Amino acid sequence: MEINNDYTFSEIEVDTLQELMNIAFGQASADLAEVINVFIVLSVPSIKINKEESLTEFINSEIGDLKGYKIVEQSYWGKSRGVALLAFPHEAELELIAMFREDADTVVDAEMSDELDNEMLIEIGNILIGACVSKLAELLKDLVTFVPPRVISGEQLVEALVENRFESETSRVILLKTVFRINDRELSGHLFLLNNLDSIHTLKDALRAFWKQYE
Amino acid sequence: MIYRQVFDVINAGLVILDKDLRVCYWNRWMTKHSGIDCGDIVGSQLRDFFPDVYTKYFDRSIKSVFKFGNFVFMSQKLHKYLFKFPKNVSCFQSMQQSVTMGPIRERDNAISHAFIVIQDVTEIAAYDRKIREINIKDGLTGVYNRRYFESRLKDEFDRHKRYCHPLSLIMFDIDHFKSINDTYGHQYGDFVLKKISSTAIEMLRVNDMLARYGGEEFCCILPETTISSAMMVAERIRKNVETQDNNFTTIDASATTTTTSAKVTISLGVSELCEITNTCEHLLKKADDALYTAKREGRNRVVSMSLF
Structure with a gap:
């Protein structure tokens, strides 16, 4: 049997994936507005195939400087394995927490405030990531489950990525990126979805199935 | 339901809700801590028995379960508990809970129900507080x-x-x-x-x-x-x-x-x-x-x- 070594996307595949993400994130943001009462604008997503070992560098260069960033990290399983990284700069993080805390029922204890901030970020991240990933999966006729998210600092990203190694034969990952902005506030962050490249064939099949609808 | 044999003996609360948030299942652990029998609560709105559960956070969480198929992990540190059950352990008067919610899908993948799993973490939270105190x-x-x-x-x-x-x-x-x-x-x-x-x-x-x-x-x-x-x-x-x-x-x-x-x-x-x-x-x-x-x-x- 011939092994398919085609680990690249054709132009039409990239366009389809982009289109899919656009639809998925559009639906996600509409649904998010209903669920959390916050309108989130997700930018046109980009797709890249990256070497696993240069991921941190890439993410670092995408968002400027990872230092001072907090990242919500959440793994998911569907037909393929993936990790979502939601990164906010410190100021955005504080504003986001304040926004959600307005309706939280907890009184904040100064001695625990750091920890509670993290818990809050985890909750926000869980909703945002869940919305985007499951909408995308839905369009690809896939079903994903999630493990509980955790918060890491920008500096810890390298370790986290090593820990989370995809052990893909190709040591390459598919990287989907979008920038989100919240309401009319000057609040933005990045969402990265890293997928095991071993899943590329499943993904290609799903993409083919998707554009067949329009043929 | 043969799964009941498992659900009724596990050391955690299990509640299943339909889309209108009516209780479809209430395991024995929940009965033990709430004093409410499965037969009495099944078919009723959860709100009728536990109005305090309906916080904005709960609303947001359960909506995201039905809407996105999200899994929600509700931490004790932030929320203390979902269901107020009495329990006296050192500094706590109520049972501290760690809660997971998620979707239950039909064969066609459509989400028809949500589950809520409640774990009693009062002892751990008490130790945690004690250690924190010693530390600071x-x-x-x-x-x-x-x-x-x-x-x-x-x-x-x-x-x-x-x-x-x-x-x-x-x-x-x-x-x-x-x-x-x-x-x-x-x-x-x-x-x-x-x-x-x-x-x-x-x-x-x-x-x-x-x-x-x-x-x-x-x-x-x-x-x-x-x-x-x-x-x-x-x-x-x-x-x-x-x-x-x-x-x-x-x-x-x-x-x-x-x-x-x-x-x-x-x-x-x-x-x-x-x-x-x-x-x-x-x-x-x-x-x-x-x-x-x-x-x-x-x-x-x-x-x-x-x-x-």
């Missing part, structure tokens, strides 16, 4: 320890600098503490330390923070406070300690009829965040220098930092 508090006086003080000072310092809000620091020290110890013994010295801490705490606001900085040295962080207000607070503490001489009376443990009483005073130095105190260390140093001046000028007094 001084065992003798119960005020914060130096390590925690330093990390809080750094946070407050950064915060106040960023927002250009005032921040003051009071550093104080018990006068002639060594001779108190030598004359009346270390147990009495300990008693004085505890007494001074509690006297100072009474003079502070909730957001102020008192820590034992060294042997007989204490430090207070006063957020949103200018140096003139901090001087007033410091003076109040000084006066209260000074006029409290009868309160420094303790019953001698070995002979219950005799008492020990000493005249105890404190010296205080006050500093404020400004151009010349642009690092934490500098802010501390300025308060420490002022304290040293108070000592040199005859003790039992408050001195404000020098502006040079």
Whole structure:
């Protein structure tokens, strides 16, 4: 049997994936507005195939400087394995927490405030990531489950990525990126979805199935 | 339902809700802790039995389960509990819970129900609190320890600098503490330390923070406070300690009829965040220098930092 070594996307595949993400994130943001009462604008997503070992560098260069960033990290399983990284700069993080805390029922204890901030970020991240990933999966006729998210600092990203190694034969990952902005506030962050490249064939099949609808 | 054989013996609560948030299943653990039988609650709105469960957070979470198929992990640290069940463990009066919610799908993948799993984490939360306390508090006086003080000072310092809000620091020290110890013994010295801490705490606001900085040295962080207000607070503490001489009376443990009483005073130095105190260390140093001046000028007094 011939092994398919085609680990690249054709132009039409990239366009389809982009289109899919656009639809998925559009639906996600509409649904998010209903669920959390916050309108989130997700930018046109980009797709890249990256070497696993240069991921941190890439993410670092995408968002400027990872230092001072907090990242919500959440793994998911569907037909393929993936990790979502939601990164906010410190100021955005504080504003986001304040926004959600307005309706939280907890009184904040100064001695625990750091920890509670993290818990809050985890909750926000869980909703945002869940919305985007499951909408995308839905369009690809896939079903994903999630493990509980955790918060890491920008500096810890390298370790986290090593820990989370995809052990893909190709040591390459598919990287989907979008920038989100919240309401009319000057609040933005990045969402990265890293997928095991071993899943590329499943993904290609799903993409083919998707554009067949329009043929 | 054959799964009931498992669901009814697991050591966790399990509730299944339909899209209208009517209870479809309520396992035995839930019955045990709520006193409500499965048969009584099934078919009813959860709200009718537990109106308190319907917080904005719960609403957001359950919607995201049905809408996105999200799994929601509700932490005890942030929410304490979902269902209020009585349980008395050290500092808690209610059972502390860690909760997971998620979707249940039909064959066509459509989400028809949501499950809620409730775990009792009261004991763990109590240990956690205990460990945290040991880690950040001084065992003798119960005020914060130096390590925690330093990390809080750094946070407050950064915060106040960023927002250009005032921040003051009071550093104080018990006068002639060594001779108190030598004359009346270390147990009495300990008693004085505890007494001074509690006297100072009474003079502070909730957001102020008192820590034992060294042997007989204490430090207070006063957020949103200018140096003139901090001087007033410091003076109040000084006066209260000074006029409290009868309160420094303790019953001698070995002979219950005799008492020990000493005249105890404190010296205080006050500093404020400004151009010349642009690092934490500098802010501390300025308060420490002022304290040293108070000592040199005859003790039992408050001195404000020098502006040079």
